[in-house]
Amino acid sequence: RHARWLALQESAVPLVAELAAGTADPGDAQVRIRCAVQAARLRRLLAEGDEVPGSLVHELHASADVAERRGVAVEIETAGPLPQVPGPARRVITDAAIAILTAARSQARITLAAVANGIAVSFVADTGAVVRLPAVGEGVVIEQQQDGGMLWAEARWDSR
DSSP, X not given: OHHHHHHHHHTHHHHHHHHHHTOSOTTSHHHHHHHHHHHHHHHHHHHHTOOXXXXXXXXXXXXXXXXXXXXXXXXXXXXXXXXXXXXXXXXHHXXXXXXXXXXXXXXXXXXXXXXXXXXXXXXXEOOSSOOOOOOOBTTEEEEEEEETTEEEEEEEEEOO
């Protein structure tokens, strides 16, 4: 819980303070993107408290909510039974999802599949521009390719 509180202090609170002080313009496209990212992170933080089987899928659905509210059609599919992914690795994967879903224009697909010693999460979205994905770590490696307006990325977590 303390780590979640610290995460809010570092990201959401400064943005809310800027909006309250009038130094950030809610009409500015970049400010709206920052707000969408923070809203998705807040939903993910709330979902992280729900330790349920399939926590990663649950957190990805929470992260997708902001994109869906903008009219982006988001599909999340699983292929077979999935391993439990530890919280820090889930955060790396959902941070990538938030970056991609925030940039998606009209459609995004997330596919999760068990692989040897872990999980592969594949993302396809019509971002139109190159998306800067967050740093990797916690056993997660991320690859991405941009082809025209389409982005493909894969986050792979290895339990070893």
